[in-house]
Amino acid sequence: MDHPARYMVACFCLLLSATAFAAQVYKCVGPDGQASFSSNPYCPQVQAYAKGRKEPLLQVNPIQIATTPALEKIELHYDRVDLADLVETLGDVAGILFESIALEGTYIRLHKNPTPWANILNDLALEYQLDYRKAYDRVYVYQIGTMGETIVHNSDMLRWYQSAETWDVVLKHDAIMLAMKAYEDSTLRDRLPNLLKRVREDLGEQAHTNAAESVVLKETSSAGVGGAIAAARSPREIQDREQALEAERRRKIIQRRQSNSNQRERNSQSRCFSSSGMGC
Numbered sequence: 001m002d003h004p005a006r007y008m009v010a011c012f013c014l015l016l017s018a019t020a021f022a023a024q025v026y027k028c029v030g031p032d033g034q035a036s037f038s039s040n041p042y043c044p045q046v047q048a049y050a051k052g053r054k055e056p057l058l059q060v061n062p063i064q065i066a067t068t069p070a071l072e073k074i075e076l077h078y079d080r081v082d083l084a085d086l087v088e089t090l091g092d093v094a095g096i097l098f099e100s101i102a103l104e105g106t107y108i109r110l111h112k113n114p115t116p117w118a119n120i121l122n123d124l125a126l127e128y129q130l131d132y133r134k135a136y137d138r139v140y141v142y143q144i145g146t147m148g149e150t151i152v153h154n155s156d157m158l159r160w161y162q163s164a165e166t167w168d169v170v171l172k173h174d175a176i177m178l179a180m181k182a183y184e185d186s187t188l189r190d191r192l193p194n195l196l197k198r199v200r201e202d203l204g205e206q207a208h209t210n211a212a213e214s215v216v217l218k219e220t221s222s223a224g225v226g227g228a229i230a231a232a233r234s235p236r237e238i239q240d241r242e243q244a245l246e247a248e249r250r251r252k253i254i255q256r257r258q259s260n261s262n263q264r265e266r267n268s269q270s271r272c273f274s275s276s277g278m279g280c
Helices: 004-017 083-094 117-128 147-152 155-161 164-178 188-203 235-249 261-270
Strands: 022-029 035-038 073-082 098-100 107-116 130-135 138-143 213-219 229-231
Touching: 073 083, 073 117, 083 098, 083 107, 083 117, 107 117, 117 130, 130 147, 138 147, 147 155, 147 188, 155 164, 155 188, 164 188
Parallel strands: 098 138
Antiparallel strands: 022 035, 022 213, 073 107, 130 138, 213 229
């Protein structure tokens, strides 16, 4: 005869085997729109949420995309002018939508008798190590080796830069990191890996474009061990809904830098890092 205690243990094990368990699975949506579930956290293809997250970054020659002939002459006389304003003024002359990144606060003296605008731009590029990249229908101008280069050449940072709302999230986390002892003397390039991670988590973005959506599946207890699977709302869906509500409450019109230098200065302050020895 079996011992009563052994019988109780056996019954308890059977009870556990019949209880509904929650399981962690991952959802992928294929090119045909059909969803599939598996234990693999990565999908075979880029997921819809990630499409458009990376804008092609094009190396351009300003002379070739300008609408004003390169030999068109202009005369400039400044005892003191912000390099960012000067670059964007030359863009206005050339018919190119220039947007400077992290050039604010560099004041120079410039006096040019009638000179082709392309020559002036080239001289500035050589003297101040300026480089150009085109994305999002504009040409970004930055200094090589500065935070401007770091922003332009990181697809996530440049994408977040397009919106005041997402850029506010970047600035918030960068300020938090700068307040930490480990980052007090760091550059943006030093902080970038952890900054990207923090901002992605805040915005509910996956690090990899093929990352599957995390979904919690639970067996329905009424159907027994072999019963149907009921999908709960995923953490991603909850976070997306909360962010949409918050965005609606604080919707802002993204201000683009105007030719007026005062407007440019206000915008640059709202997009400026506080990194040690760099930026505005």
